[in-house]
Amino acid sequence: MASIPYFLFLKAIIPHLVIFAIYARLQEEGFLSLGCGRAPEWTYPDAWGIQWVSDSGYVSGGTTYNLPNDDAYLPRRTMRLFQGNQSKYCYNLSNNAVRLGAAFLLRVYIRPGQTPPYTPKSANGTMVFKLIVDANEWSTVSVAVNETYDNEAYVRSQGDFISVCLARSTPDGDAPFINTLELRPLPASFSSVQRMSSTNTILTEVQHYNMAPLEVSLISYPPDIADRYWRNIALDDNGPFYKINLSDIRNLTRPEDIDIAPSTLFQDSWKGSPYLSFYWTQLVPSFTFSMQFYFAEIDPQVNSTGARVFNIFINGLQETSFVGPVDVFAAVGANTPYMVSGGADSDQSGTLSVNLTPSVQSLFPSFLAGIEKFTPTRLEPLTSSHIVAAVEALKSALNLTSYTGDPCLPEGYGYEWMNCSSRDSVTAILLSNSRTGGIIPDEIRSLDTLLEIHLDGSDLQGPIPDLSALERLEILYVDSTSDSYVR
Template identity: 25%
Template structure:
């Protein structure tokens, strides 16, 4: 720290006060830590001067955490204490020992015990450092409880506490360690059986409200050894009640700032908190709504260029002052369409052209502006003089020449039209010929019988009908026949044929041909030797699909779906994404299939189409099911369920012990609340996976199955995330087996943070 004076500054997370920093001298340092779930893709951190010295910061560090840890009912968590209980070195522990770079202070108050090995075996999602978990404290007397307290009498603070336990001694056959946790004299949790070098974390699920809280670890009657504890974390709750500005307004004003290179101290949230409103802005504050920008004053700000189109996105703007700048170009029509705009000042600029009628009184001081179209005509009359004195003889010469040219052009046009008709006919025939070559082969029913050897080999049966194995010119094919009793019927048959004739992608099944003859409707596909994904996840195959193999299948299926959404114009929504519709070829390449329910958006700019509900229970988007609005995010929901199946190999809808039906996403959510990610994974994988890739895929899947479509990622984002997960797993398998500690390593987020006021410190 570079100052030997008192400095008092307020740190604001987003729009809310986070902490007060007070530095007494240049020797002592100060740090504060918050665990905050961001509602947006960015975080504003502002240092505010409180008239005690210029605010400054030495370092700002961000670390990503698992979504399943450090959950609160409301608010964010500010660190009070994080203690390595029982340290043998009295040294602070942080990165690289802690993969999240949490700082663990040492604290001993009871009998110290430590492990005889540093080879830690198993972590949970909180991942406290192994060096912290291989030491502990226990009560001196085996019959005495181990007690500690948090909080202060009379305090209004709310607390969350997280206790980490692990057995660090190899117990003999006649030894046992078992204890209960008491809170203020009442049993709160237990019994706890700490496992050898395996982290177990217990925590307060709701905040402890105000005052002092006494915890006690009491040995049960069956135990021979006293209780122990390895580490503890204590946080206070910070309620962030001040809302952030409307996102569209924020995006608009940030784009305006960038376009005009505005050098004002415009940082943080534009409208919040009201005491630190951006210069030149006024905002509306309604208890029921987010703060909105209603006034923008950029007068005499050195603006150049045209009036920026992002101003039109400030939809509640009531006052706009752009006077006394060097703006050029025309007055855009969008200004007249701002329904709330009451005051507009564009004077003192260099604007040209005509003015939209409603704005004629707001553009004084721009000499080149015209209030109507007629002024352009007047200007033209001033600039150009049309000669009127032409001799009669010359006029006749000109008229005669024009008539001669006209006769010749008539003859030429007649010949061109005759030739054009011939060319159009030839072009039409050529186009039809080219189009017919693009179409897949249409087979007769007699040919289908030959291809399938009289329908001798059945591959499977579904809602559409029976699928048969066949050969076409020595190439294996799958032949799907429409059953007369099919609930999908002729409409879906036509839809699938039309769609597959126009889409081509390596991760979509290829249509070899079709047959439509009388009541016989048949689709002929490329043969997928390894069946569908559901078959490989259900345990029917003796060979278990590895974690890397599962990630590869997920990525390839996602790529096929992403092509339908973004590679096709207009976009296509599949409407029936599920594991039985993801097929695997001889090389286990995944391809999306069954497009009978797919819908093509009539207009690629449409956000949704209204349609009857269709799909498979369990995979069906709940928002679509309620509103009948089909969007690309409906496929994202279904794909999220597929990801959960890939992770767990569990059924999408299962019955619990009470015979109630539970959706797979609800089961995974309940397991994540317990913080044990490994319990979610398919047990047949036997832990052979990178834990971080498992976490990332699980979080991605849970984001995909969000109840609200706006909270789901799009398929482009899904593809990018899966590529990263696959790369992580492939790197692990290339390196060979690793220790549990290294298997839990993560890459820390690299940040490049700076302000626009001063240069970077380094």
């Protein structure tokens, strides 16, 4: 029985016809590929038609670091390191594709190299820090010297930019760093995108598996127009596998419920003997995951309905099997991509086993071409727009523009010089002895839930604006060109 970590299976299936992508000569509109720590003028067109640019125009702060003697893919040979004390450091990603409600794939690549820029805090040599997207915690990075960490998420934009942030796990934790950051538009027709919209979620810890022999390499762009990374999961190289020429895979479409998958995914299929059995461990216990499984009937001997029919069982229990048997030929015919999707719960130990078992009447064993796994996470709304507008004015007036991302969220990762009680409430400005300079902007009056303002020792200039609208204000410390005041 094969074992794959961090995986879950489906509780119910929804059939879909799948179409595959055609190779493109130019990158898709909306692609954004950032080489982190590169000089502002740096660009790099790679062999697959993807245009890489420097991250310098998308982030504030951090220092650049070259990975010496590193043979990684060129854009990954530098990093941006954030050693300061800000609560988080954020990339604001925007282009002509980023608009309210649009869906995107985000991908980070993190590699400290052979000689990392600092000694990890952990005794085991692992560097640990946080990834954040908008108001959601995305993932905890854990990476050792000369190892790599990469992660994908599917997100929906809540405005005209998406914030991807890095933060220490604790105030004295490891400094975060990043090598590359990628943004890829996702078609609205994707089942996963429609599921995000209908359930108000984002999908984190996204994984794509190609059930192919060991010699088959990574599938990505341009075969996959969304540039998903389909990884070979290193099954037994001796097979058994079904194989077919790419030219024999049909390119069929229909207007509704179309999912686009790379044609090369369906060139090989893992063949059961007669069943397929595998399991995953280290999942979140008792959690509902989302999955998509891909098939194409590429065996020429299967030429009629009922020739290959199989059921999918979860954790060995027939009562938790999929709704109805799977008969790919009956659904779409031969050499045609097909997908089933749905959700299922992990067990209390975080382990899940899957068995694809042919029916008694089936003449052929079960099979499988590819899998996608997603972790649904509730989409957290951003801090209220009137608070964001006031904080932006405050940042500009007090020379705090290096702070980006959501000012209050996620909880514990808002700006450290503010206290927020919720997305709708700022209760304190804490900038004593900050030496920021600047002035107190009139927009501070719109933060009407403020209880405390500490701006003493900030080297402010100009008068204190009328703060009578701040009816809840209890403490005000200011030494601009005037006085200090306590109420």
